[in-house]
Amino acid sequence: MPDYQKYLDPRTLNKISKLELKARLIVEGFVSGLHKSPYHGYSVEFAEHREYVPGDEIKHIDWKVYGRTDRYYIKEFEEETNLVSHILLDVSESMRYGSEDGVTKHEYGSYVAASLAYLILKQQDSVGLGLFNSAVESFVQPSSHPSRLRHIVHEIENSKPAKKTDIGSVLHDMAERIGKRGLVVIISDLFDDVKKVLFGIRHLRHKKHEVVVFHVLDRAEVSFPFQRMTMFEGLEELPQLLADPRALRKAYLEEINAFITEIRKGCIRDNVDYVQVTTDTLLDVALTEYLTTRMSGRRKKGAAR
Amino acid sequence: MADFFINPAFLAGAAAAALPVIIHLLSRRRFKRVQWAAMEFLLRAHKKTHQRLRIENLLVLFLRAAAVALLAAALARPVAKQASVIADIGEKNRMVFLVVDNSYSMNLRRGQTTPMDKAKKAAGDLAGSLKNGSDSAALILASSMTSAVFGEPTPDIDRVREEIGNISASCGRSDLRPAMGLILEALENPQVANAPNKSIYILTDMQRAAWTARAREGEGENALESLLGRLAPAVDSIHVIDVGFEQTDNCAVTSLETDDKIIGIDKPASFTVTVENHGQARVEDVNVELFVDGHPKGNKVVSVDPRSASSVSFTTTFREPGPRSLAAQITADNLPDDDIRHLAVAVREELNVLLVDGEPFEEGERGFFSSETAYLKLALMPSEDGGDPSRASVIKPETRNYFEVNADTAFGKYQVVVLANEGRLVTTDFDVVDALEGYVRGGGALLICLGDRIKADDYNARLFREGEGLMPLKLAEIRHAEGRLFSIKPSSFAHPVMAVFNDTELRKLVTAPYTSAYFRLIEEGAQAGVGVIARFDDAGEPPALAEKPLGHGRVMVLATSCDREWTKIPANFVFLPLVHEMVYYLASEAGSTRNIIAGGTIQKTLTQQEYSENVSVVLPSGGRPALEPPRKIGNNRFSVSYGPADQAGIYELRLEGAKPTRDLFAVNLDPAESDISRVPVEDLKSALPLQVRSKLSFSESVETGARQEVAGGSEFWRHIVVIVIIFLALETVLAQRFGNYAR
Numbered sequence A: 001m002p003d004y005q006k007y008l009d010p011r012t013l014n015k016i017s018k019l020e021l022k023a024r025l026i027v028e029g030f031v032s033g034l035h036k037s038p039y040h041g042y043s044v045e046f047a048e049h050r051e052y053v054p055g056d057e058i059k060h061i062d063w064k065v066y067g068r069t070d071r072y073y074i075k076e077f078e079e080e081t082n083l084v085s086h087i088l089l090d091v092s093e094s095m096r097y098g099s100e101d102g103v104t105k106h107e108y109g110s111y112v113a114a115s116l117a118y119l120i121l122k123q124q125d126s127v128g129l130g131l132f133n134s135a136v137e138s139f140v141q142p143s144s145h146p147s148r149l150r151h152i153v154h155e156i157e158n159s160k161p162a163k164k165t166d167i168g169s170v171l172h173d174m175a176e177r178i179g180k181r182g183l184v185v186i187i188s189d190l191f192d193d194v195k196k197v198l199f200g201i202r203h204l205r206h207k208k209h210e211v212v213v214f215h216v217l218d219r220a221e222v223s224f225p226f227q228r229m230t231m232f233e234g235l236e237e238l239p240q241l242l243a244d245p246r247a248l249r250k251a252y253l254e255e256i257n258a259f260i261t262e263i264r265k266g267c268i269r270d271n272v273d274y275v276q277v278t279t280d281t282l283l284d285v286a287l288t289e290y291l292t293t294r295m296s297g298r299r300k301k302g303a304a305r
Numbered sequence B: 001m002a003d004f005f006i007n008p009a010f011l012a013g014a015a016a017a018a019l020p021v022i023i024h025l026l027s028r029r030r031f032k033r034v035q036w037a038a039m040e041f042l043l044r045a046h047k048k049t050h051q052r053l054r055i056e057n058l059l060v061l062f063l064r065a066a067a068v069a070l071l072a073a074a075l076a077r078p079v080a081k082q083a084s085v086i087a088d089i090g091e092k093n094r095m096v097f098l099v100v101d102n103s104y105s106m107n108l109r110r111g112q113t114t115p116m117d118k119a120k121k122a123a124g125d126l127a128g129s130l131k132n133g134s135d136s137a138a139l140i141l142a143s144s145m146t147s148a149v150f151g152e153p154t155p156d157i158d159r160v161r162e163e164i165g166n167i168s169a170s171c172g173r174s175d176l177r178p179a180m181g182l183i184l185e186a187l188e189n190p191q192v193a194n195a196p197n198k199s200i201y202i203l204t205d206m207q208r209a210a211w212t213a214r215a216r217e218g219e220g221e222n223a224l225e226s227l228l229g230r231l232a233p234a235v236d237s238i239h240v241i242d243v244g245f246e247q248t249d250n251c252a253v254t255s256l257e258t259d260d261k262i263i264g265i266d267k268p269a270s271f272t273v274t275v276e277n278h279g280q281a282r283v284e285d286v287n288v289e290l291f292v293d294g295h296p297k298g299n300k301v302v303s304v305d306p307r308s309a310s311s312v313s314f315t316t317t318f319r320e321p322g323p324r325s326l327a328a329q330i331t332a333d334n335l336p337d338d339d340i341r342h343l344a345v346a347v348r349e350e351l352n353v354l355l356v357d358g359e360p361f362e363e364g365e366r367g368f369f370s371s372e373t374a375y376l377k378l379a380l381m382p383s384e385d386g387g388d389p390s391r392a393s394v395i396k397p398e399t400r401n402y403f404e405v406n407a408d409t410a411f412g413k414y415q416v417v418v419l420a421n422e423g424r425l426v427t428t429d430f431d432v433v434d435a436l437e438g439y440v441r442g443g444g445a446l447l448i449c450l451g452d453r454i455k456a457d458d459y460n461a462r463l464f465r466e467g468e469g470l471m472p473l474k475l476a477e478i479r480h481a482e483g484r485l486f487s488i489k490p491s492s493f494a495h496p497v498m499a500v501f502n503d504t505e506l507r508k509l510v511t512a513p514y515t516s517a518y519f520r521l522i523e524e525g526a527q528a529g530v531g532v533i534a535r536f537d538d539a540g541e542p543p544a545l546a547e548k549p550l551g552h553g554r555v556m557v558l559a560t561s562c563d564r565e566w567t568k569i570p571a572n573f574v575f576l577p578l579v580h581e582m583v584y585y586l587a588s589e590a591g592s593t594r595n596i597i598a599g600g601t602i603q604k605t606l607t608q609q610e611y612s613e614n615v616s617v618v619l620p621s622g623g624r625p626a627l628e629p630p631r632k633i634g635n636n637r638f639s640v641s642y643g644p645a646d647q648a649g650i651y652e653l654r655l656e657g658a659k660p661t662r663d664l665f666a667v668n669l670d671p672a673e674s675d676i677s678r679v680p681v682e683d684l685k686s687a688l689p690l691q692v693r694s695k696l697s698f699s700e701s702v703e704t705g706a707r708q709e710v711a712g713g714s715e716f717w718r719h720i721v722v723i724v725i726i727f728l729a730l731e732t733v734l735a736q737r738f739g740n741y742a743r
Helices: A003-007 A010-016 A063-069 A105-122 A147-158 A167-177 A194-206 A219-223 A245-269 A283-304 B008-029 B039-075 B115-128 B157-165 B177-187 B213-217 B224-234 B374-380 B430-441 B456-467 B504-510 B575-589 B681-687 B702-710 B717-738
Strands: A045-051 A073-078 A084-090 A126-132 A136-143 A183-188 A210-217 A230-234 A241-243 A273-278 B032-036 B095-101 B136-142 B147-154 B198-204 B237-242 B251-258 B268-277 B283-292 B295-304 B308-317 B322-330 B340-348 B351-357 B395-401 B416-420 B445-449 B474-480 B486-490 B513-515 B517-522 B531-536 B543-550 B553-558 B595-597 B602-607 B615-618 B631-634 B637-642 B649-655 B661-668 B696-699
Touching: A063 A073, A084 A105, A084 A136, A084 A167, A105 A126, A105 A147, A105 A183, A105 A210, A105 A283, A126 A147, A126 A167, A136 A147, A136 A167, A167 A183, A167 A194, A194 A210, A194 A245, A210 A219, A210 A245, A219 A245, A230 B039, A241 A245, A241 B039, A245 A273, A245 B039, A273 A283, B008 B039, B039 B717, B095 B115, B095 B147, B095 B157, B095 B177, B115 B157, B115 B198, B136 B157, B136 B177, B147 B157, B147 B177, B177 B224, B224 B237, B251 B283, B251 B322, B251 B340, B268 B283, B268 B295, B268 B322, B268 B340, B283 B308, B295 B308, B322 B661, B340 B595, B340 B649, B351 B374, B351 B575, B374 B395, B374 B575, B416 B575, B430 B445, B430 B456, B430 B543, B430 B553, B430 B637, B445 B575, B456 B474, B486 B543, B517 B543, B553 B575, B602 B649, B602 B661, B637 B649, B681 B696
Parallel strands: A084 A126, A084 A183, A183 A210, A210 A273, A230 B032, B095 B136, B095 B198, B198 B237, B237 B696, B351 B395, B351 B416, B416 B445, B445 B553, B595 B661
Antiparallel strands: A045 A073, A126 A136, A230 A241, B136 B147, B251 B268, B268 B308, B283 B295, B283 B322, B322 B340, B340 B661, B474 B517, B486 B513, B486 B531, B531 B543, B543 B553, B602 B637, B615 B649, B631 B637, B649 B661
């Protein structure tokens, strides 16, 4: 079995592939795909007529309609475009954490990234990858070529969680770097300054990207199940702390829940899909859940429009 | 420190208070390492909470350490001094039952002190620790002569202290039962029963007699064990404070007795003195001195083996009739009370016996021996040969035929009355029966001999009266021998009447077959006190000779005749000693309270002639209290009594009538108390029921005892235990709340 396939659990992929990944927003593209293009007018499939307004190009006027009605109508076309997706995977040191009998957040994030990449490519859409910690460590340009999957998996595999996170500046960087509107998937524990993180996400939204945040956390991080006296050794250059976890538990949970809530609220406000996953959740469950809500979300939005 | 705590050794346990701290520190050293990603949140949480956590941890740690230290302090049993502030939180309103053993063994001397001195000091200390007004104390002196100085607890502690100073040993023997009974009585008062902090303090020399054999004599609920068993649930604690001495050597005169049942004038009377050695070593050359009426009459020397007794005999002759006092004394030892013993005797000029003949001699019929009383009179008749007066009997028999006796006959002048085959007078003249009954109840003695003139129904109706009358037993039919004669068998040769036959040859003689007929006496339904002295060897072994105490007197019944009509005994050698023993027994026993044990009552029966309103008693101590005028107890008979006689010695009763008379009485100590050997605490504990043991504590000496219960005042370990429980509960709640326990 090739290396990269370890990220692509056949059972998981089998379940997910039954769903089609459809971006909520219609992105432009010319490779035929399943995604609606936001651009009307030049394609093969006729969509509708609309009345001419000053500024419309004259060449798009349907003269046949003019001949019959004596009014200027513009002929609009709808076309399916291909989706450009960027998967941004956090490889900072904090992602190295994993409960004793589980996978690390990095491993879990890698599975999510590989699985999404596989799905996107299967839909003929193009996918790219960015690995980051305090800065973008490596970047794979998006492509819809099937060989891109191997490339992506190889990059993920070679990555090692290290260094501090600086998600905010990475997101600003990526917002500038990605030219074409598309889908940006952020897979991270987001352990950074909340304001900076949200500011970065807002920058991506400002550039009209659709953003999905996979907030990967360990079960221990949200439940703090420790009982015995424990020496907590900080990752990402933070100091260590000897404490009785039972005494600290309440205060810690308050802190982490406040953090999660702030992130989630920020995402909702910016119309960003926020998915919180813990590493003990089965991957297929996590992804299926997301995709199902996404589909229904799209349908709702479509109906509203 | 030792003054403040009863078990100061337990204070070392307070060091265990360090345990929670050590456990805390150890737990900080043993930890798990975890690489943690969400460190920022943890640091923030720590920063926010660590000040509060510190305080919480210190609080829980303090509670744990304090609980351990306080527990150690409670085990050490702290005692709050009167003056100290802690005394106020100590047990308030104590109720103390002070029981001081005042048996005479408490006078045992060692050096300058006695158990009684120690007991008084301990009792004084204990009373001193009580608060006048709020606490209360009862003071009971325990012995066979128990007295309740304060039977119910009184708040007037000052008076209790005063009374403690006045305690002295009595002449009684050790007996805690009456004292326990008094406490039980006091506890019946709801005010006493509901009072808190009740404790009993028994200050005793731990004499074996107080706790074992005698204490268990009491049947069922009167036994000491059962009394303690009833007391234990009603009080908070029972403390026994041992004030006795380890060394318990003691020599005592345990008896002074006359060997003669009747002491007559001009006849040598012999007296036996028994000296008992209760010690572990042989006592050599004890000088035993005999006094008669206070004058020395001779002395003898005796050696006594350990834990055994030796006897010496003295012989003396009295020339004058009347009451006499004797005393036997040995050289005083550490317990002088029992080194002297008293005896009061009556020296008689004559012993008058009235023989009432129911079948009188009739001229020419069968001669002299046809009279029913002929053999009796012959047997009782003093020798008339004019020989040695010392050999003459003091018995003066007087025969009267039944028709010569009536209700006005002065039975009182006879020591013994015999009804011989008398079946007419007593069944027709009720006044005679009443007079006889009054005579017996007043201290007279009656011997009833049966025979063919007696009709069972009449006797049962007039004399038996369903056990209420003179006859000890109910009459049934007459039994006649067929083929062989009946013989009599003494129930026990220990009975004074039969003791004289306790010899191989004489036994054969007395149990030989002589009797051809007798009245069957029915024992079923007999009253308590009826005793059978001898039986016939017939079917069912019916009584041959039976007795019954009646009032102050005694009645004896012979089931066969006293002449040769029904039995050949009167013609036999055994008749003489048997008749004499019966008369002596009846005469000596009759109404005698001449020699009693301390605590008993002196009682004398008076005839009309002796009666006087002016009666007094001269006590051994010299006091002379006047007594109540004599009480009428029957036909021409009166009774005068004094009691309880609580001093040992000779009491002289004086009657200042027309013809002043005096009589002497001897009051002695109970010889059982002379054995001052002690009972080991372990034996005692194991013998008592668990419910008693759980409340009972023993103190070896006054010092520890005093510290335990007395000097310090009130204990307050219970309060500490309550605080410990509160601390532990608080610790659990707080630790749970602070998250120190796993959820």
